[in-house]
Amino acid sequence: MPLSNRKSKIASLLLLAALALLALAPLFFTDGTEGKTREAVVTVDGKIIRRVPLARERDEIFTVSTPYGENRIAVSGGSIRVEGADCPAKICAKSGAISQIGEVIACLPHKLLIEIKEIK
Amino acid sequence: MNNTRKLVFMGLLVAAALALSFVESFLPSPVLPGAKLGFANLVTVAALCIFPRTRDAALVLVARVLLGGVFAGGASFLYSAAGAALSFGVMAFLERTGRFGIVVVSAAGGFFHNFGQLAMASAVISSRALWSYLPALGLAGLAAGLLVGIVVKGWMESAAWKHFIRIPDPEFK
Numbered sequence A: 001m002p003l004s005n006r007k008s009k010i011a012s013l014l015l016l017a018a019l020a021l022l023a024l025a026p027l028f029f030t031d032g033t034e035g036k037t038r039e040a041v042v043t044v045d046g047k048i049i050r051r052v053p054l055a056r057e058r059d060e061i062f063t064v065s066t067p068y069g070e071n072r073i074a075v076s077g078g079s080i081r082v083e084g085a086d087c088p089a090k091i092c093a094k095s096g097a098i099s100q101i102g103e104v105i106a107c108l109p110h111k112l113l114i115e116i117k118e119i120k
Numbered sequence B: 001m002n003n004t005r006k007l008v009f010m011g012l013l014v015a016a017a018l019a020l021s022f023v024e025s026f027l028p029s030p031v032l033p034g035a036k037l038g039f040a041n042l043v044t045v046a047a048l049c050i051f052p053r054t055r056d057a058a059l060v061l062v063a064r065v066l067l068g069g070v071f072a073g074g075a076s077f078l079y080s081a082a083g084a085a086l087s088f089g090v091m092a093f094l095e096r097t098g099r100f101g102i103v104v105v106s107a108a109g110g111f112f113h114n115f116g117q118l119a120m121a122s123a124v125i126s127s128r129a130l131w132s133y134l135p136a137l138g139l140a141g142l143a144a145g146l147l148v149g150i151v152v153k154g155w156m157e158s159a160a161w162k163h164f165i166r167i168p169d170p171e172f173k
């Protein structure tokens, strides 16, 4: 393998630019979040388990039981987070709270996903 | 490179990769919790430089992923295997074209390492929503790959290393 970039600078730059553009592609599909009514959609295995409107005055805590384990989910102040879970690494709980459209919390071991969407 | 020498190199590289993965597992992921930046990729990039045949580098990678799976266990094996396989395929292809230097090949490998992990995670969880992590994870992978490429390039060009791999094999004396 050649150790320097002398072979084709242009091809190299084009490749790097294409990859950066590919990385940023999802941003072109998300639009602003201001003033829209939002809901959190909880799915397990791709199936919708629960929809929670994220109104400011609404606080609640509920537990989602999946075939793989349980997640305790807390809604408060217009945001949602996983408060506790019995998955091994607790990555979902460490993700913190989300509130903006397009934001996601995933618990891969439980195949659980919380996604913020616009209520249309 | 004779067979014994090759085997020793492969063993050393696998051990180094496992050590890197182990250290990396203590670093918090800056983007998607649980995702790794792939500094263990350093060894794969080096293997592509050291061994003339792609299949020898692939062997190092397979050993690393399998042993890493034994140590880390369970679900994360799926993600690292998907990331490693896609990243390696892309790097081997780009190397074959002969148009790209090691730094660029490594950067692309870093990008596709994270791309593959994300694709596998999306498949597991049956949702496209995770792709919203692609901007952060993709750019982080690109940056980590560039860094890895620069390190390996420096390594391969260092005088001590060049001297080291040119030590004649005893049987040729």
Ligand SMILES: [Zn+2]
Pocket: A085, A087, A090, A091, A092, A093, A106, A107, A108, A109, A110
């Ligand atoms: Zn979890």
